[in-house]
Amino acid sequence: MDYIYxxxxxxxxxxILLGIMLPVAAIEMVSPLISPKxxxxxxxxxxxxxxxxxxxxxxxxxxxxxxxxxxxxVFDVETVFLYPWAAAFERLSQYSVFVLIEMTIFIFMLIIGxxxxxxxxxxxx
Amino acid sequence: xxxxxxxxxSWLNLLYISLAAVIMLGIVLFFVTYAIYFERKVIxxxxxxxxxxxxxxxxxxxxxxDVFKLLIKEDIIPExxxxxxxxxxxxxxxxxxxxxxxxxxxxxxxQFADVNVGILYYAALSSITITGILLGGxxxxxxxxxxxxxxSVAQMISYEVPLIMSFLGIVIMTGSLxxxxxxxxxxxxxxxxxxxxxGFITFLIAGNAELNRTxxxxxxxxxxxxxxxxxxxxxxxxxxxxxxxYVYVFAMASLMTVLFLGGWDAPFGLDFIPGxxxxxxxxxxxxxxxxxxxxxxxxxxxxQLMGFAWKVLIPVALFNVLLTAVLKILNVY
Numbered sequence: 288m289d290y291i292y293x294x295x296x297x298x299x300x301x302x303i304l305l306g307i308m309l310p311v312a313a314i315e316m317v318s319p320l321i322s323p324k325x326x327x328x329x330x331x332x333x334x335x336x337x338x339x340x341x342x343x344x345x346x347x348x349x350x351x352x353x354x355x356x357x358x359x360x361v362f363d364v365e366t367v368f369l370y371p372w373a374a375a376f377e378r379l380s381q382y383s384v385f386v387l388i389e390m391t392i393f394i395f396m397l398i399i400g401x402x403x404x405x406x407x408x409x410x411x412x
Numbered sequence: 413x414x415x416x417x418x419x420x421x422s423w424l425n426l427l428y429i430s431l432a433a434v435i436m437l438g439i440v441l442f443f444v445t446y447a448i449y450f451e452r453k454v455i456x457x458x459x460x461x462x463x464x465x466x467x468x469x470x471x472x473x474x475x476x477x478d479v480f481k482l483l484i485k486e487d488i489i490p491e492x493x494x495x496x497x498x499x500x501x502x503x504x505x506x507x508x509x510x511x512x513x514x515x516x517x518x519x520x521x522x523q524f525a526d527v528n529v530g531i532l533y534y535a536a537l538s539s540i541t542i543t544g545i546l547l548g549g550x551x552x553x554x555x556x557x558x559x560x561x562x563x564s565v566a567q568m569i570s571y572e573v574p575l576i577m578s579f580l581g582i583v584i585m586t587g588s589l590x591x592x593x594x595x596x597x598x599x600x601x602x603x604x605x606x607x608x609x610x611g612f613i614t615f616l617i618a619g620n621a622e623l624n625r626t627x628x629x630x631x632x633x634x635x636x637x638x639x640x641x642x643x644x645x646x647x648x649x650x651x652x653x654x655x656x657x658y659v660y661v662f663a664m665a666s667l668m669t670v671l672f673l674g675g676w677d678a679p680f681g682l683d684f685i686p687g688x689x690x691x692x693x694x695x696x697x698x699x700x701x702x703x704x705x706x707x708x709x710x711x712x713x714x715x716q717l718m719g720f721a722w723k724v725l726i727p728v729a730l731f732n733v734l735l736t737a738v739l740k741i742l743n744v745y
Contacts, residue, residue, distance in 0.1 A: 295526050298417070298429050299511070302513065307507055313651075314499075314503070318647060331490050340554075375587070383737075398730070
């Protein structure tokens with residue numbers, strides 16, 4: 288039974304390697320052998336509904352996307368903290384009420400942040 | 413298969429494990445081929461038309477033909493695109509989609525990895541795909557692509573939070589992040605769909621949004637963004653973005669089966685039917701559900717989409733976590 292740990296990660300490594308090898312082999316090795324190659328100037332123009340593209344696509348973007356990204360970071364980190372808490376909850380059963388109150392306070396603080404963002408109309412598009 | 417994991421390291425064992433992984437790759441590719449066919453057929457039935465029925469008997473070779481067609485298409489990289497990132501995009505999107513399949517236990521015998529952070533591994537890896545999508549959208553240097561990419565990222569990060577939170581109830585109930593332990597726990601009690609019904613519904617909605625499927629397919633809304641982040645992609649690069657989507661259907665449906673529907677556990681004491689059959693049945697039901705939703709729901713609007721994740725799903729998921737913890741203290745579970 289001692290080998291389960293190392294073998295599991297071995298197997299995961301093989302899956303990751305396969306995940307890299309399949310697209311590399313298919314796109315960079317097999318596809319160029321079969322697919323035609325007739326480049327022309329018109330083909331390599333960026334698509335924009337059939338007209339010549341105007342300006343650059345990398346423009347300034349709506350700030351709302353960044354606000355969502357910021358909120359995401361906050362809540363993703365919260366989830367990272369929630370995971371070990373949830374996994375250990377059963378083992379902490381002597382203190383479970385205390386542990387629960389602590390986590391409720393933590394969640395409540397983040398809910399205040401969410402409510403603030405809600406009130407500031409960050410969440411409505 | 414599972415006993416391969418208990419053996420000491422040897423090159424022969426490594427070969428067997430690699431062989432098993434390659435077979436799994438074959439199964440996944442087979443699934444994707446026929447999931448696309450099945451999806452088109454299901455949507456055809458629902459819309460009272462035939463669906464694919466020309467290539468091969470009953471149209472069974474339609475997807476195979478489509479893949480071959482993509483293989484012989486010219487691979488065009490736009491002049492203005494960032495060439496290196498343009499190439500990396502689809503690979504980076506596909507890699508985690510396949511890698512997450514390693515931790516899912518399919519039956520008592522068919523397990524590729526027994527890791528004690530299974531759920532965390534799934535959650536961590538699956539979010540790398542977002543980077544692949546954003547890279548593809550940004551590197552294309554195309555207005556539709558970058559808009560689709562941005563929308564995709566905003567949507568996927570928003571729905572990822574409730575998605576990951578919806579597992580927490582189960583983690584509290586079992587005290588383990590290991591997917592095999594979770595299935596064993598469901599064998600002893602009930603399937604977690606009943607005590608964790610709130611988590612299950614959150615997962616169904618957030619999972620659908622995470623897959624960028626209708627009704628949450630705004631990133632690739634055909635009638636406004638052409639195709640979203642992969643407009644500039646052609647040939648096999650495009651195929652890998654498409655493949656990623658369906659490999660995630662496989663991964664998501666498997667994960668839902670394992671977490672909420674008891675994995676390979678047989679209901680009503682029907683133990684004489686092998687576990688893998690039960691797994692496939694539950695899995696197919698969930699896959700059918702995804703296709704069914706796609707055929708019947710209209711696309712939501714952007715303002716409904718983002719608001720729903722933050723104002724409804726996240727509070728509900730957090731409430732579910734606290735509720736589960738309270739019920740755990742009261743010894744209901």
